[in-house]
Amino acid sequence: MSGALIWSVAASAILIYSGVQVEQALDQRAEAQTRVTRAMNDWANSFEQYADASKRWDAMMLSVKDIGDFVTLIDKINIAPLSWRAPDKLTVQSAKVDESIGSYRTCLASGNGVDFSLSSAQEAIGVIASFSNRHDMTIDGIHINRENQGVKMRFDNLCFIVNRPA
Amino acid sequence: MRSTDTDNQSSSDLNATTLPAPARTMSLGQSLLAKANEKFLRGKEKMVVACIEDARKAAQTNTPAILVGQAVFISFEATEDPSYVPAKTFLSFGDGKRITRQIDKEVIHELYDTPVAFAVDGYLRYGRRFKHDTVMLLGGAISGDSLNLELYIFEHGKLKGLSERNLPLPEHPHFEGVLDSTLQEFYSKFPITRTFLANCLPDIPEFPANIERLGDAPLKQLIFIPGRHRVSKNSVIGKKAKKQKLKTQLAPLVVLLTGLGAFAGLSWTGFSKYQQAVNEFKTATESEAVRRAGGVDEAMLRVMQARKAMLDAAPVQHAQAQLMIRLANAAASLPDIRVQSISTPQQSSYASGDTMRIIAYIDVAALGSAESSMQQGRTLAQELAKASGLAVTIDAGGFLRSDANGIRYWRMSIPDQTVAQQQTSNGAA
Numbered sequence: 001m002s003g004a005l006i007w008s009v010a011a012s013a014i015l016i017y018s019g020v021q022v023e024q025a026l027d028q029r030a031e032a033q034t035r036v037t038r039a040m041n042d043w044a045n046s047f048e049q050y051a052d053a054s055k056r057w058d059a060m061m062l063s064v065k066d067i068g069d070f071v072t073l074i075d076k077i078n079i080a081p082l083s084w085r086a087p088d089k090l091t092v093q094s095a096k097v098d099e100s101i102g103s104y105r106t107c108l109a110s111g112n113g114v115d116f117s118l119s120s121a122q123e124a125i126g127v128i129a130s131f132s133n134r135h136d137m138t139i140d141g142i143h144i145n146r147e148n149q150g151v152k153m154r155f156d157n158l159c160f161i162v163n164r165p166a
Numbered sequence: 167m168r169s170t171d172t173d174n175q176s177s178s179d180l181n182a183t184t185l186p187a188p189a190r191t192m193s194l195g196q197s198l199l200a201k202a203n204e205k206f207l208r209g210k211e212k213m214v215v216a217c218i219e220d221a222r223k224a225a226q227t228n229t230p231a232i233l234v235g236q237a238v239f240i241s242f243e244a245t246e247d248p249s250y251v252p253a254k255t256f257l258s259f260g261d262g263k264r265i266t267r268q269i270d271k272e273v274i275h276e277l278y279d280t281p282v283a284f285a286v287d288g289y290l291r292y293g294r295r296f297k298h299d300t301v302m303l304l305g306g307a308i309s310g311d312s313l314n315l316e317l318y319i320f321e322h323g324k325l326k327g328l329s330e331r332n333l334p335l336p337e338h339p340h341f342e343g344v345l346d347s348t349l350q351e352f353y354s355k356f357p358i359t360r361t362f363l364a365n366c367l368p369d370i371p372e373f374p375a376n377i378e379r380l381g382d383a384p385l386k387q388l389i390f391i392p393g394r395h396r397v398s399k400n401s402v403i404g405k406k407a408k409k410q411k412l413k414t415q416l417a418p419l420v421v422l423l424t425g426l427g428a429f430a431g432l433s434w435t436g437f438s439k440y441q442q443a444v445n446e447f448k449t450a451t452e453s454e455a456v457r458r459a460g461g462v463d464e465a466m467l468r469v470m471q472a473r474k475a476m477l478d479a480a481p482v483q484h485a486q487a488q489l490m491i492r493l494a495n496a497a498a499s500l501p502d503i504r505v506q507s508i509s510t511p512q513q514s515s516y517a518s519g520d521t522m523r524i525i526a527y528i529d530v531a532a533l534g535s536a537e538s539s540m541q542q543g544r545t546l547a548q549e550l551a552k553a554s555g556l557a558v559t560i561d562a563g564g565f566l567r568s569d570a571n572g573i574r575y576w577r578m579s580i581p582d583q584t585v586a587q588q589q590t591s592n593g594a595a
Binding site for chain 2: 004005007008009011012013014015016018019020022023024025026027029030031033034036037040041043044045046047048049050051053054056057060099100101102121125128129131132133134135137138139140141142143144145146156157
């Protein structure tokens with residue numbers, strides 16, 4: 001075998017080896033890129049899947065300029081059309097962001113829970129029925145007591161979910 | 167200069183010489199090569215080639231050729247004779263590497279594709295066995311109109327002297343005189359104790375009787391190289407050689423181009439895959455979802471997922487509210503009962519290990535009957551349970567009081583039926 005042939009075989013072997021190395025390196029980069037793309041596509045699919053719910057959420061949850069503005073909050077749960085009356089001493093027990101849902105949670109208290117006065121038990125049941133399916137508020141316990149002049153209704157841990165102030 | 171006459175009667179006598187078994191003085195490498203060679207040449211006759219006519223015959227019949235005589239010139243130094251080309255010593259050993267074998271161009275041109283071996287290799291191998299003497303080995307062959315005499319002097323197994331002489335043919339009247347003077351020349355130079363005569367020289371009486379005849383012994387197990395290996399290809403003139411030369415020049419280029427092609431192909435394959443992956447990524451980044459979200463944000467996705475889960479599930483107060491409505495409606499259907507209060511305890515007040523979890527309390531009032539207060543309370547609880555479809559219980563402390571108007575007051579409990587059923591099934595199991 002001539003020297004030139006030996007050198008060409010050696011050079012060719014090096015070239016092929018280098019080619020394999022380059023191909024493998026690029027292949028690995030391509031795979032890594034594909035993984036990122038796949039993750040991004042998965043993300044986009046999930047985003048689309050949750051997009052409608054997110055729109056509903058934004059439309060459903062209360063919006064106030066100040067998350068501690070409980071007067072507006074109480075107003076927004078539509079007590080006005082009813083004959084019930086908010087407690088005289090109503091305070092904001094806590095108002096903080098709930099990172100899991102990306103919204104604020106404002107909890108009210110008037111002593112031990114939040115007491116409302118209503119004219120009748122029927123009206124109280126109506127209010128409870130209307131609150132039953134509301135996602136923008138959470139109530140931990142409900143108490144209805146007949147009193148001389150009507151009915152007192154108390155909510156334990158009455159909280160409102162409030163969108164982040166714009 | 168060597169003769170190229172066509173009279174090769176003497177060398178023809180040695181054609182188709184059958185070579186005997188290998189000599190013991192071979193090295194391991196030589197031995198292996200020789201065995202491989204024997205396998206390669208199994209059953210084939212060998213031909214002594216001492217001149218161009220022999221070469222033509224060998225080439226025509228593709229008979230392995232033993233080069234000797236004027237077909238090959240052996241010396242320590244390369245000759246400048248343009249009619250000879252140096253053969254490579256790729257497979258030579260020991261003294262074989264010290265000498266040059268120069269082959270007649272016309273001969274090697276003819277034998278270009280024919281397996282060849284050098285008789286000198288056999289002579290040198292044979293001479294190595296004399297470790298304690300200084301010996302002279304006479305080799306060569308009759309080449310055309312002369313006898314080509316090769317003289318090898320071995321001292322303690324090492325080649326010390328080498329010469330090649332053209333003598334007249336044995337029938338020539340001066341043959342013996344020339345032979346004798348030639349031998350004496352070497353006897354005077356070296357302390358030669360023994361002299362040997364080996365094929366392919368003819369064993370003729372003209373050689374002195376004190377010369378020991380070896381016959382074919384030195385030529386046993388010669389290593390035949392399958393054509394074109396023992397000469398520089400560039401030195402051989404002729405069509406075949408030119409073709410070969412072209413092939414020789416093109417082969418490295420083809421191999422190199424193949425390597426380049428493979429490199430380019432492999433690189434392009436890798437690059438294509440990577441480019442495709444990049445393009446797919448670009449497409450993904452330009453998707454509507456990513457654009458609307460302003461980028462990929464896993465935290466945002468988790469929030470959206472939590473929101474959806476929350477919206478898909480019933481609100482936390484839903485079960486309590488429905489229970490309360492159910493109790494109120496059931497109580498309203500019972501004319502004897504007046505509901506004083508209904509309450510659902512805070513869900514956070516439940517402990518996981520509660521054996522009897524109460525999910526609601528209902529305080530009722532009714533006009534006292536002839537039954538005992540507890541009995542009346544149990545009766546009312548049963549009616550309420552029947553009307554609501556819920557388990558309504560009243561315990562020993564369930565009767566609260568009775569007022570001056572004969573109104574009795576009770577506290578009834580609604581246990582969590584899910585827990586109760588679970589406990590029942592666990593007990594059954």
